[in-house]
Amino acid sequence: MLKLHGFSLSNFYNMVKHSMLEKGIEFEEVLVRPNQEPEFLAISPMGKIPCLQTEDGCLAETNVIMDYLEDVYPTPRLYPVDPFSRGRAKEIIKMVECYIETPARCHLASVLFGAEQSQSAYDEVRPLVERGLNALKELAVLDPYIMGNEFGYVDIFTLYSFNLASRLMQSVYDWDITAEVPGLDKTFELIRSRDISTQIAAEFDQSFDTFITQRKQA
Numbered sequence: 001m002l003k004l005h006g007f008s009l010s011n012f013y014n015m016v017k018h019s020m021l022e023k024g025i026e027f028e029e030v031l032v033r034p035n036q037e038p039e040f041l042a043i044s045p046m047g048k049i050p051c052l053q054t055e056d057g058c059l060a061e062t063n064v065i066m067d068y069l070e071d072v073y074p075t076p077r078l079y080p081v082d083p084f085s086r087g088r089a090k091e092i093i094k095m096v097e098c099y100i101e102t103p104a105r106c107h108l109a110s111v112l113f114g115a116e117q118s119q120s121a122y123d124e125v126r127p128l129v130e131r132g133l134n135a136l137k138e139l140a141v142l143d144p145y146i147m148g149n150e151f152g153y154v155d156i157f158t159l160y161s162f163n164l165a166s167r168l169m170q171s172v173y174d175w176d177i178t179a180e181v182p183g184l185d186k187t188f189e190l191i192r193s194r195d196i197s198t199q200i201a202a203e204f205d206q207s208f209d210t211f212i213t214q215r216k217q218a
């Protein structure tokens with residue numbers, strides 16, 4: 001059986017878990033935090049989560065895992081069939097990851113772990129995220145889903161990216177990045193109304209509470 005390694009505080013882990021639940025795939029969850037131990041690097045070479053253990057070996061990187069799942073479990077489809085639309089979905093996913101999620105993550109350590117806020121990160125991140133948001137505004141249909149009528153990976157990826165990025169941007173800049181893309185709030189509302197989203201949000205909340213309690217005790 002497939003084994004998904006990671007834990008429910010990770011938005012990338014939740015993207016893959018959500019995708020597997022949408023596809024009705026049976027899998028086991030293996031609770032692990034990112035780490036640099038040799039045994040973990042043997043299955044996830046960057047020591048990151050998630051990684052997916054298959055009968056042929058392990059795969060890391062969320063979008064790679066999503067592509068694999070789509071090939072092996074094509075129904076229900078989570079990418080558009082038409083090659084151009086499929087390309088567009090992947091383009092949006094990449095833009096959200098590289099130009100919104102990645103720069104926003106520069107503030108993860110200061111917001112969640114109490115590290116000192118770097119002035120250069122403070123100055124540099126916001127303009128980068130603004131460019132990413134402009135790209136998303138340009139490409140997203142948002143009627144009612146990001147690509148139009150069909151729900152898919154692009155919705156899952158964007159929702160979980162924003163779950164983290166918007167929390168960080170709100171905390172550092174008092175800035176609501178969802179409001180920068182008109183209509184995105186309604187699309188998120190629709191995605192969040194799925195049973196799978198509710199289940200994953202509940203698991204995230206529980207992990208987050210545990211994390212906060214442990215941090216207070218440390």
Ligand SMILES: N[C@@H](CCC(=O)N[C@@H](CS)C(=O)NCC(=O)O)C(=O)O
Pocket residue numbers: 009010011012013034046047048049050060061062063
């Ligand atoms: N590019 C990776 C990013 C995964 C990632 O950054 N996961 C975080 C947890 S949400 C992690 O493992 N962080 C530990 C690290 O960066 O070393 C993917 O697409 O899966």
